[in-house]
Amino acid sequence: MTPTDKSQSPLRLGIAGLGTVGIGVVKIIDKKAALLEARTGRKVVITAVSARSKDKDRGVDLSAYAWESDPVALAKRDDIDVFVELMGGADGPAKDATQAAIASGKDVVTANKAMLALHGQELAEAAEARDLVIRFEAAVAGGIPVVKSLTEGLAGNEIKRVMGVMNGTCNYILTRMEETRQPYGVLFDECAKLGYLEADPTLDVGGIDAGHKLALLAAIAYGTQVDFDAITIEGIQDITLDDIEQASELGYKIKLLGVAQMSARGLEQRMTPCLVPATSPLGQLAGGTNMVVLEGDDVGQIVLRGAGAGEGPTASAVLSDICDIARGIRMATFGQNASALVAAKPAIAAIPAPYYLRLELEDKPGALAKVAFALGDAGVSIDQMRQYGNDDQYPDTSPVVIVTDACMRSSLDLAIEAARKTGVLASDPVAIRIEEV
């Protein structure tokens, strides 16, 4: 058994990327050498590092490690066993260096969700052909051991649904909108000031970053090839304070929720704003914390909650993968042979759900009845309806909120079209899925 063999040679790491996470990993390996050796049965050592600027002060002493200005050269070094890729970016140096690492027989640990969401199948096949592993716990939901829980902890389950709030910035904005009653734009600016946003903020608020994570979990859950392009992605940019408050009145919270679910029609992957019950674990998740919900046929619902970003949590996940490799744990990239993963048939809007509808009606007699009739005629039945007054915000119109019974999105779209034709809608309706959790 690997952990009992104290005579083993050290596990030698080459770390590419010395930003927050990279430095976090260096610090842990420096500080906890004895703990890591006790737990894994091997010394874990850093041999070489690479980053853009050698001279930058990163607050840690890197002088004991060889320096490579080129991550590809680092990946190819004969004196490393594991290439730790913490540069980021779907293509370019990260991918080049990862490919070079595999070509030269190195295991890979990465936090790079974009690279794996777009090139995961190709990289997994390359690694498998050489009996190497690519591990990526840090790529999904930061410190939460969700890749491990899904791949190994739930290995005996047919997965029924994977859900997750996996972008802390989006959840922070939505939570703060409700707390402060300030609109999206104000909170977006607050996040920008606090440094919570990616260089391209669309990655966060547009749902792309969280979409990358969902694509990885879906591949593991369903034994399918990672297929980021098949995800229906909507960001939170259009969520209004009004929707958040109306949802709250109805007992819901609005979350940027990722859902991957297999049905007879195929694999549905969505990263979109959804209403979830306020009393559910997802509904209670406030602020920048992440949560993933895994549903298996035998295990039922497992909820995992923790920090989704930051130096410590992300470095912790990187260390989890490094320790696995040190312990001799060899796991296929997506939990099973890459060559056996099938391309899932993508399904879009194939699973019925109730919807939240917000309509602004012209303040005319019979307007509400006309809309209700149009919805019913299109086969969408109404579970709840609330007209919430004619206040200053809407001097000449009546806002109405409707919760429908579960229906197909296509039926809802037909119903909305029919409602439009009544001529009593003062503005475009807002429709948000309610995910039953």
Added chain:
Amino acid sequence: MTPTDKSQSPLRLGIAGLGTVGIGVVKIIDKKAALLEARTGRKVVITAVSARSKDKDRGVDLSAYAWESDPVALAKRDDIDVFVELMGGADGPAKDATQAAIASGKDVVTANKAMLALHGQELAEAAEARDLVIRFEAAVAGGIPVVKSLTEGLAGNEIKRVMGVMNGTCNYILTRMEETRQPYGVLFDECAKLGYLEADPTLDVGGIDAGHKLALLAAIAYGTQVDFDAITIEGIQDITLDDIEQASELGYKIKLLGVAQMSARGLEQRMTPCLVPATSPLGQLAGGTNMVVLEGDDVGQIVLRGAGAGEGPTASAVLSDICDIARGIRMATFGQNASALVAAKPAIAAIPAPYYLRLELEDKPGALAKVAFALGDAGVSIDQMRQYGNDDQYPDTSPVVIVTDACMRSSLDLAIEAARKTGVLASDPVAIRIEEV
């Protein structure tokens, strides 16, 4: 890499114990043979089974498996690779058969928390001496992959605290007491009728079952020898409706909470009723669900929630261990070499906390002032105090609830003794720790 080698021989299981969990495992292996093979790269097959009665109708066809009436004989069979122990019981047949399995070179998967809490060190050393593994995901918190998350997912962390609500029956009783405003005895009887209680109900409501689980997590978290006897255990039998309601008024819920925490004074392990903030994940946990909170120096707080018992969830955890073995994952029983685990110095009441105090005062002038003075004099300061009236329930006395500032339990005990000496206490005070989460 193990998972890619399709040519491997099947992994052959011998299952001892065909109760709810054992039959659950048989069903999964029957039904999901293809899925398990795809995920692990090996066929997983049952060779032989054992239980007390061969003729009992268990609702599944067992005719394809060899039958052993003696679990020790099963454990020794040459045609099994893994002995799956699902009989239960700290000693007796479960331990005999586990020892026999190890002696004859078999890996062990077990759901037996009592056996491991009491004999884990001895069994782990025996397994290690023969390069075998003992895996026990199902022994702690049912379907929640907590052993894996702690051992592997948080391997890079120094663990700061482990907390858990790990007995669903106790949490069900406490939740229902608050919901129905019925006393403990009534809800205990309800649980008995529903079949929620162990044959010896003290295992549940006395905190022993949950204590076994805590002892296992503590050993993994701190690299110490499992030490069940060092746990301070109190059950929920004395929790009154009054305490639940007063706690609720103050913004807390009462939970049977396990806490393992290392301090300079040693390893403190408690399984006792505690107040936790109502808005925390632990506070929000209603009904029979389990929750474990893992705190690491880098990862921060990770919360895991799911079903802690039942056929599907427990069998799911057993399958997780079986799949790990099929995948070639070899993990030391408590996450590091058994021979290197140290005996922790037990610490009792070494960590300060605020306390909830409920006192019944004689309805005399100055009674409250006397008690407040006695507490202060003993060095316990008061954060909140509420006198809640002189109703029918207490015709001649005044009930008072106090929340103290954080203090040592020893100081609190001195303070309570001093309060007693004032002569104004009409009954024994109730003191419950408030765990800050």
